[in-house]
Amino acid sequence: MSENVSLVIVSHSPDVARGTADMVRQMVGDEVRVAHCGGNPDGGLGTDVQKILKAIDEVWSPRGVAILVDLGGAETNSEMAIELLPEERRAHVVLCNSPLVEGAIMAATEASGGSSLAEVRATAEELSPR
């Protein structure tokens, strides 16, 4: 299969989200598609379910989409977004429990080799505190 798992970066800060995506692109290249979003619906710090849904759609891959988040609200809003996806997509989107920047780079590195969604998540989550 030619297409790789894609990534979505969700941060409370649009700048952090953009910066993380930039780092992934520079370090891993363009083989992995990366979307990013941050900020609440008014543009302040926070996260936004609609923006997350749009980001998932933007980089949709039949191989799956891994979401990397920063803090609690980003996680809750991402879980909500996954539930709001069409049923046939829902099982192909996962949230990685890992630090945002490091997790994104590890996940992208794994994904660039053609790994499955489960492998991408497992690699990102190796960085999680146990």
Next chain:
Amino acid sequence: MPMEAGLLKAMITTAAGRIIDSADELTALDSAIGDGDHGINMKRGCAEVLSQLDAIAAKPAGEALKAVGMALVMKVGGASGPLYGSLFMAMGKSVGLKPATLELLPEAFAAGIDAVAARGKSTAGEKTMLDVLVPTLETLRAGGPDLAARLRETAARAAAATIAMRATKGRAAFLGERSVGHMDPGARSSQIIVEALSSFLEERA
């Protein structure tokens, strides 16, 4: 007793209005132990609900509750969006196509609380909105005379009880012991919503 048309609309208007009026207080509580955005987030969500009010009120009660939940999910921004959104969406799902009656409230509220607990991976006793919602459900289930006054009293006591709790969920969990001594902002916003329900029950009594 069946709810006459317009009653749910009045209820939503009261609850959303009170949250909007309390935005500064909620933000101050959240600044102490969270990230200081609870008031402004809830205000934005409730303003969205009010802006869709006519369309929401035109729906059957179950669908109206789901629409309230969806508006909160889409507009609140913080973790409280999916949490309060899940509460109302699950209540709407529980009511389904049944004609709205106050007798349905305990069952619907219980379904809403289950959804909040699942979404937040939390239970009562962890210094969250559940610490107000769960005792409120017990009082609702007990029913009986002076229900409105007892709901108000239960919610006030339950919100105050979060002051002494130590947070283990949400942003406040980072503070550990330092979260003790502050009321949980989510518990306070839940109390405000229960108070709106009480006022509403008193007015129609």
